[in-house]
Amino acid sequence: MDTIADTILAPFQYEFMARALLVSALVGVMCPILGAYVVTRGLGFMGDALAHSVLPGMVIAFLVGVSPFFGVIPTAIGAALLIGYLTKRTGLSEDTTIGILFAGMFALGLTMLTAARGLPVNLEDILLGQVLGVSSADVAITLGLTVGVAALMIALHKELVFANFDPMGAAVVGLPTQLLDYALLALLAIVTVIALQAVGIVLVISMLITPAAAAQVLVRSFTWAMAAGSLIGAASAVIGLYLSFHYNLASGPAMALVATGFFILAAGWRRLAGWRRLARTAA
């Protein structure tokens, strides 16, 4: 790799790399948009659980021989709505409900996977993501879902912000806060599923939370932090993929590491700004 241009263009000689870059960028943009709510509402465990609980759906899709999306999306939405419902109804705390469902579904998926020998899948790819293996159909589905989720998030923005900032106030003016809550969970489920391709079940949480959190550290208001998070997320995913290409690293962990690096930089920058302000007031 002689020049920067070579470094950047090299992956494009392979079609699978071009597909992987597109999917990674979409994942990087979408995750922090939902992640902004995940971070401010404390839904991190929920996001992690959603990712793990889709495993049975994924195995079924492999068994039937269709794109994993067809198994994973209904499972994720079902799990999200079930968690929301159980938390409201059973009086158990949210993390308990999530924990039960998360562990139960993941265990079921692992059992199905070991029972159904001879599936053309690698557990490591499922757990850590294998974005290099995405097909053109996966790209098309990812693109469609991304556009749909983004459109809904923009369309419902002011209502979602109201309901998540002040749920009682929102209910008083007559907003359907429960419906908005379920809608947010369903959209979160879809984005989680999209992100699975890039970072796998175990590391989805890093794309959901880390870029959004870095943006929160840097940017004052919620809406702008959402936009900044998307930039950081896209940068993490794309830079991570380049690192994995040039240094032959696993792509999911590389993306997660770059996102973590961005967070450390953001936190460090914030610290530095704080010190500088202190020094200025002291002087």
Added chain:
Amino acid sequence: MSALTDTDQILATSSPPPLAAEGITVDLGGVRVLDRVSFEAGPGCLMGVVGPNGAGKSTLFNVIVGLLPASEGRILIHGRRIEDSRGIVAYVPQHEKVNWRLRMKAWDVVMLGRTRRIGWLRRPRRADREAVESALRQADMWERRSSLVGELSGGQRQRVFVARALAQGADILLLDEAFSGVDIASQEALVSVLHDLRDQGRTIMLSSHDVSHVAHYCDECLCLNSHICACGAPQDVLTPEVMREMYGPYGAAPVHGSGFDGHHR
């Protein structure tokens, strides 16, 4: 404006009062939290609700704004049911009910009051921005419009939420634990905004566990301990007998500024 003893009083009034509670009873998990609570609040009235922790103040507010159904009785807003009166009633939430991690500028919080008027899938128009500006000015928060509400003092935050109620076009405002987390200096600023709104003819209800707030600032005082112990002008109703009925035999009123801020239903 005093506790209703018979329904003839309602029938006698030509235009129904902004806010009327008729025999509100609420049972939660086998406990009677509110017991046949009836009162009226007229226009241009600042009514304070006092009572010990667990007296049902927050429950009463939740029933009035339609968040909690009453087991018996009904709320009438200008003579109509709450479902038909959305937007007329605004709610200033207790501090801990708001998700402060979601950081918003004062301007944006006030704009939330326009959400219903703007409508689904639409963006704010000029009229909405003008309403937000006017509300912020009335609440004396215009200068701080770009501040994050989470970084404002307790009293300033309350004024931002009052401005949101104004932007919403509400003529009935409810402030649950209005002075919790509000220091004495900014209490005065908040009260002066509330008095202005009352003088414009709005109906304001606030709750406080601290009787002295209500005694100092309110026109009417509703003494609650699941049932109404008394209702009327503060100097008339805050008698030793009523205080005992609310707070028990050892229950002198909590000392002003005692800082105790316990949990409420």
